[in-house]
Amino acid sequence: MNLRDLRYLVALAETRHFRRAAERCFVTQPTLSTQIKKLEEQLGVLLVERQSGGVSVTRVGEQVVARARRVLEEADGIVAFTRQHRDPMTGSIQIGLIPTVAPYLLPHIVEPLHEAFPKLELLLVEAQTERLLARLSNGELDAGILALPLADERLASRSLYEEAFFVALPRGHPLAQKKLLRMSDLASESMLLLEDGHCLRDQALEVCALAGVNERTDFRATSLETLRQMVAAGVGITLLPELAAPRPVAGQQSSLEIRAFAPPAPSRRIGIAWRSTSARHETVQRIADLVEELLRLARVA
Amino acid sequence: MNLRDLRYLVALAETRHFRRAAERCFVTQPTLSTQIKKLEEQLGVLLVERQSGGVSVTRVGEQVVARARRVLEEADGIVAFTRQHRDPMTGSIQIGLIPTVAPYLLPHIVEPLHEAFPKLELLLVEAQTERLLARLSNGELDAGILALPLADERLASRSLYEEAFFVALPRGHPLAQKKLLRMSDLASESMLLLEDGHCLRDQALEVCALAGVNERTDFRATSLETLRQMVAAGVGITLLPELAAPRPVAGQQSSLEIRAFAPPAPSRRIGIAWRSTSARHETVQRIADLVEELLRLARVA
DNA sequence: AGTCCTTGATAGATTTATCCAATCAATTAT
DNA sequence: ATAATTGATTGGATAAATCTATCAAGGACT
Numbered sequence: 001m002n003l004r005d006l007r008y009l010v011a012l013a014e015t016r017h018f019r020r021a022a023e024r025c026f027v028t029q030p031t032l033s034t035q036i037k038k039l040e041e042q043l044g045v046l047l048v049e050r051q052s053g054g055v056s057v058t059r060v061g062e063q064v065v066a067r068a069r070r071v072l073e074e075a076d077g078i079v080a081f082t083r084q085h086r087d088p089m090t091g092s093i094q095i096g097l098i099p100t101v102a103p104y105l106l107p108h109i110v111e112p113l114h115e116a117f118p119k120l121e122l123l124l125v126e127a128q129t130e131r132l133l134a135r136l137s138n139g140e141l142d143a144g145i146l147a148l149p150l151a152d153e154r155l156a157s158r159s160l161y162e163e164a165f166f167v168a169l170p171r172g173h174p175l176a177q178k179k180l181l182r183m184s185d186l187a188s189e190s191m192l193l194l195e196d197g198h199c200l201r202d203q204a205l206e207v208c209a210l211a212g213v214n215e216r217t218d219f220r221a222t223s224l225e226t227l228r229q230m231v232a233a234g235v236g237i238t239l240l241p242e243l244a245a246p247r248p249v250a251g252q253q254s255s256l257e258i259r260a261f262a263p264p265a266p267s268r269r270i271g272i273a274w275r276s277t278s279a280r281h282e283t284v285q286r287i288a289d290l291v292e293e294l295l296r297l298a299r300v301a
Numbered sequence: 302m303n304l305r306d307l308r309y310l311v312a313l314a315e316t317r318h319f320r321r322a323a324e325r326c327f328v329t330q331p332t333l334s335t336q337i338k339k340l341e342e343q344l345g346v347l348l349v350e351r352q353s354g355g356v357s358v359t360r361v362g363e364q365v366v367a368r369a370r371r372v373l374e375e376a377d378g379i380v381a382f383t384r385q386h387r388d389p390m391t392g393s394i395q396i397g398l399i400p401t402v403a404p405y406l407l408p409h410i411v412e413p414l415h416e417a418f419p420k421l422e423l424l425l426v427e428a429q430t431e432r433l434l435a436r437l438s439n440g441e442l443d444a445g446i447l448a449l450p451l452a453d454e455r456l457a458s459r460s461l462y463e464e465a466f467f468v469a470l471p472r473g474h475p476l477a478q479k480k481l482l483r484m485s486d487l488a489s490e491s492m493l494l495l496e497d498g499h500c501l502r503d504q505a506l507e508v509c510a511l512a513g514v515n516e517r518t519d520f521r522a523t524s525l526e527t528l529r530q531m532v533a534a535g536v537g538i539t540l541l542p543e544l545a546a547p548r549p550v551a552g553q554q555s556s557l558e559i560r561a562f563a564p565p566a567p568s569r570r571i572g573i574a575w576r577s578t579s580a581r582h583e584t585v586q587r588i589a590d591l592v593e594e595l596l597r598l599a600r601v602a
Numbered sequence: 603a604g605t606c607c608t609t610g611a612t613a614g615a616t617t618t619a620t621c622c623a624a625t626c627a628a629t630t631a632t
Numbered sequence: 633a634t635a636a637t638t639g640a641t642t643g644g645a646t647a648a649a650t651c652t653a654t655c656a657a658g659g660a661c662t
Contacts, residue, residue, distance in 0.1 A: 001376060043379070279347035
């Protein structure tokens with residue numbers, strides 16, 4: 001049996017006429033005749049009575065026609081459904097972000113993304129790198145925004161932006177008197193860091209190694225915001241990635257001082273990753289394009 | 302698009318494996334690969350992600366697969382419908398039975414059914430009511446033999462027979478001295494019952510409630526046969542449905558005594574259920590007719 | 603009656619779709 | 633490193649669907 005045969009049958013039932021039915025199906029009458037006959041043979045039942053001057057559908061035929069209509073409706077439904085989804089920017093896409101990026105990047109991109117791709121449903125998940133990569137690999141996520149480079153070879157990735165590290169100091173800290181800091185300035189300090197599992201922790205540790213700074217091991221924060229609070233409370237200093245370093249709001253006093261490094265400033269690269277086999281490749285690229293553009297604009301401003 | 306392609310797709314979604322899917326469809330892997338690819342091109346959407354080590358269905362793919370299943374079901378419905386219009390008593394029919402009926406009813410009916418309808422292939426499945434109804438509703442079964450009444454409104458049903466409950470006692474039990482028991486006789490007893498999920502358990506509990514008997518809660522049997530063994534071993538008493546209460550075989554001593562209730566004896570009604578839309582309606586009726594007749598004869602004998 | 607027109611059926615040629623066998627490239631397991 | 637799996641690809645055989653041309657049967661009209 002075949003969807004085509006069912007279409008022939010329905011057309012025949014509606015026109016009660018082989019020639020007109022054939023015409024409607026854009027085939028010749030013998031074609032339709034043969035196929036209907038074959039269908040009847042396959043089903044072992046006579047579907048139509050061929051009478052001179054037209055065709056009448058048998059009782060069994062009526063039932064089959066009714067069922068055939070349902071089949072065709074469902075089948076056409078598939079086509080209609082996929083037609084809607086042919087546009088890569090429709091449907092839903094699941095994106096994971098690392099916790100040291102999500103709360104600082106998302107405010108910049110969620111609204112513009114929604115405006116640019118109103119039919120795209122963004123499902124955002126926050127998770128640390130390891131778990132993110134696992135969920136990406138097993139198909140639970142379509143894309144992940146995290147620090148590059150990646151170890152996983154089955155994943156493809158591209159860069160979105162590079163963010164410099166800034167030093168966060170409590171108000172009144174001696175180093176706050178300098179406008180730009182050098183690595184060597186930090187040598188006598190001890191650094192507050194995030195707990196294990198955050199890639200930012202590893203990145204900061206690397207900077208520390210270069211600067212000859214020790215980690216303050218009696219305390220590890222579970223989030224960047226906690227870390228910021230601790231610095232503000234005077235417990236120590238820390239490194240903040242660019243997007244997480246708050247712009248000084250005009251007229252607002254902060255107990256936190258942010259200082260940049262003198263070039264060459266340490267930095268980290270944030271990118272987006274996806275399965276190289278992903279069916280959502282196109283969607284991911286379009287999102288990446290927009291995010292890149294948005295970040296460029298935000299940095300200039 | 303083509304019904305065959307949809308079958309390929311569903312097989313692929315179920316096996317997550319081109320080769321195994323191809324095998325199931327009785328074609329070679331390249332054939333299935335090509336057709337799936339063609340289907341994807343026609344729909345303009347990627348349906349599966351090809352990864353080394355298997356296949357995963359995309360989100361759009363999942364939707365298409367679900368729709369494809371409906372199309373195929375409807376299409377198969379046409380075949381089934383016409384098949385039974387040729388001769389309702391040919392082909393195969395899948396019947397589910399509850400575990401407290403199957404082993405006691407089937408010996409009475411399987412052979413006569415086969416003799417009466419030699420071209421009908423009986424496929425018998427044993428399952429508890431809940432699972433039976435589920436498999437009936439989703440089309441895995443054509444009919445189900447279970448206790449009435451049913452809750453499910455999408456199913457039609459008719460009665461096959463009513464079976465009284467009997468009391469099973471260990472040999473030498475005081476109650477065994479009476480020929481007929483009243484509910485009130487049981488008041489001081491504690492009853493052994495089946496484990497949860499068996500409808501017989503619920504029915505027996507209802508009788509217990511009427512009789513003011515308590516369930517023996519430290520033990521629940523997984524089958525009627527286990528239950529019978531326990532009673533024979535003197536652990537307690539139980540209720541057995543009529544067909545499961547063994548006739549006393551002449552000359553054979555049993556450590557089990559069976560006693561009927563004085564009228565009005567408690568009983569349960571066993572019936573057969575089917576989807577009201579089932580293409581096998583006629584077949585089910587003919588089977589029900591014969592089963593009803595057979596049971597009537599068996600009861601008289 | 604005879605002719606014309608309509609109906610669907612049939613035969614043979616042609617095009618198209620489907621399929622398989624063999625093989626490849628990539629990845630994973632041993 | 634080697635073998636085993638994975639799905640993709642290619643070329644040619646096979647089967648199916650289609651078209652053109654024609655036929656036979658029935659009804660309508662002159």
